[in-house]
Amino acid sequence: MIPLRDTNPSNTFPIVNYSIIAVNVVVFFYELSLGAELGQMFLLLGVVPQKFSADIQTLNIDLGTIQPFFTSMFLHGGWMHLIGNMLFLYVFGDNIEDKFGKGKYILFYFFCGFAAALTQVYINPESHIPMIGASGAIAGVLGAYVVMFPKARVFAVVPMIIFYRAMELPAFLFLGFWFLMQVISGMLSLGIGGDAGGVAFWAHIGGFVCGVALVPLLKKQ
Numbered sequence: 001m002i003p004l005r006d007t008n009p010s011n012t013f014p015i016v017n018y019s020i021i022a023v024n025v026v027v028f029f030y031e032l033s034l035g036a037e038l039g040q041m042f043l044l045l046g047v048v049p050q051k052f053s054a055d056i057q058t059l060n061i062d063l064g065t066i067q068p069f070f071t072s073m074f075l076h077g078g079w080m081h082l083i084g085n086m087l088f089l090y091v092f093g094d095n096i097e098d099k100f101g102k103g104k105y106i107l108f109y110f111f112c113g114f115a116a117a118l119t120q121v122y123i124n125p126e127s128h129i130p131m132i133g134a135s136g137a138i139a140g141v142l143g144a145y146v147v148m149f150p151k152a153r154v155f156a157v158v159p160m161i162i163f164y165r166a167m168e169l170p171a172f173l174f175l176g177f178w179f180l181m182q183v184i185s186g187m188l189s190l191g192i193g194g195d196a197g198g199v200a201f202w203a204h205i206g207g208f209v210c211g212v213a214l215v216p217l218l219k220k221q
Contacts, residue, residue: 001156001157001158001159001169001174001177001178002087003087003088003091003092003154003155003156004087004091004155005091006091006095006149006152006153006155006171007152007153007154007155007168008149008152010095010098011098012098014094014097014098016097016106017089017093017097017105020089020109020134021089021090023074024074024076024082024134027075027076028075028082031075031076041075042075042077042130043130045068045071045072045132046072046075046131047068047069047072047120047130047131047132048129048131049124049125049127049131050125050126050127050128052068052125053121053125053126068130069114069117069118070110070113070114072117072130072131072132073110073133073134073136073137075132076132076134077132081133085133085134085138086134088142089134089138089141092138092141092145093141095148095152096141096144096145096148099148099219100219104218108140108144108211108214108218109137109140109141111140111210111214112136112139112140112141112143112210112214113136113137113140113207115140115206115207115210116136116139116140116200116204116207116210117131117136117200117206119202119206119207120200120203122202123186123190131200131203135203135204136200136204136206138207139182139203139204139206139208140207140210141211142175142178142179142208143209143210143212143213143215144211144212144214145171145175145211146171146175146176146179146212147212147215148215148219149171150170150171150172151170151171152170153168153169153170154168154169154175155168156168156169156174179205179208182201182204182205182208185199186204189201
């Protein structure tokens with residue numbers, strides 16, 4: 001299912017959300033200019049579970065240990081990876097920024113991204129595949145959205161076996177189905193090391209749960 005918009009528009013201009021989207025797009029175009037050097041960038045700025053685990057075990061913790069948890073949120077592996085993530089952030093992020101306020105929203109976004117990556121590292125600590133992408137942080141946004149706007153409706157394109165249909169769905173149904181798919185895929189991935197086809201499903205799960213848990217702490221009264 002692909003979200004196109006929600007029916008609960010934000011009351012304020014979501015400058016933080018739009019800025020995050022803009023930075024991701026700019027970074028992606030920079031990635032396109034790197035050519036063969038892109039893989040090295042992913043290894044340097046992405047989260048490599050095996051490297052992080054080794055640093056923790058040897059207590060060799062420095063800026064290079066923690067920095068990838070944040071820089072990885074602005075890297076993407078291709079056009080579809082970028083577009084999918086930014087579409088979800090565009091549709092759902094503005095309302096969360098409105099509810100939390102701009103400062104809290106920034107902290108929320110990065111904390112969810114950090115928790116998401118840490119969850120994946122815990123599940124598959126020996127992986128040498130660098131984790132990149134904003135999906136963990138965005139999963140936190142989705143978790144917060146389903147708590148605060150369960151009755152909002154999401155206009156989405158839904159696959160119907162041999163064709164696609166545009167329809168409105170309740171947010172709790174759309175996002176609940178998305179989370180269920182992550183849990184099922186995450187459980188299935190455990191038999192092959194925790195990352196199926198390079199998709200960090202447990203990062204999505206960790207980010208979503210973190211987003212749900214942070215709502216009572218950050219929501220404006």
